[in-house]
Amino acid sequence: MTAWMLRTGQGPAHPISGTRPGMAVPEGVGEARGRKVCRVPGVLGGVAALLALACGVGVAHGAEGAASGAAGAHGASTPGTQAQAPRQGGGGDPSRTDDVAAAGGSSWRRAAGVFSPPGSFVPSDALTYDTRLVPAGARIEVTQLAGPSATRVGVRLRGLVPRRAYGMHVHTSPCGADPVAAGPHYQHRPAATADPDNEVWLDFRTDEAGDGRAEALHDWGFREGGARSVIIHDRQGGAGERVACFTVPFGPPGPVE
């Protein structure tokens, strides 16, 4: 069973949990508390509640603390924002957490998981096909902010090989034991150019601790059900061996259905 929940994550209290009904969520809360600021491009800005959600929740890493979400779910019912009811994710992965929220014409989603090889005793939606490059226990977090006319996808990874370049894209199908199960790259214009404008490329380089992050912004949104995973590759660019996969239910523009 996958839990869909809004949770506080680590660190300071959730910025929304202290907000009374009728109060607008102040922008820049994360900044005021000295945390890393969550930057939302202007084209996606203007939805204060979502911005606060993206800043306040999105900074959490990995799937730790999944049990802390129940209490936070109520605190997040900001006016104009709706937390989504629990929804079945993929495969009954106990290490997985998913969040989803909507405000106005925008939606925000987050999925986090812990990598393990296919066929592991504990099933996972985050599969590593090469444990030298993506060790078992490495973590991934994917966020999607979908506005009416733009989509931002962000990824954070922990526990990979330090100071190494990895390639990454959004793919069309859920992950499977076979790396090819995730299908080809998602393309905005099908059968068109394979480049970062028509596809979602999330190439990144890890730091000395083996952590990495990437972000992609497009002025288009995903087709419903058309984008279902991210694949990590052994090299950057448009191709490369598939070394890991995480099933992510990317959504179309607009409010969460």
Ligand SMILES: [Cu+2]
């Ligand atoms: Cu790919």
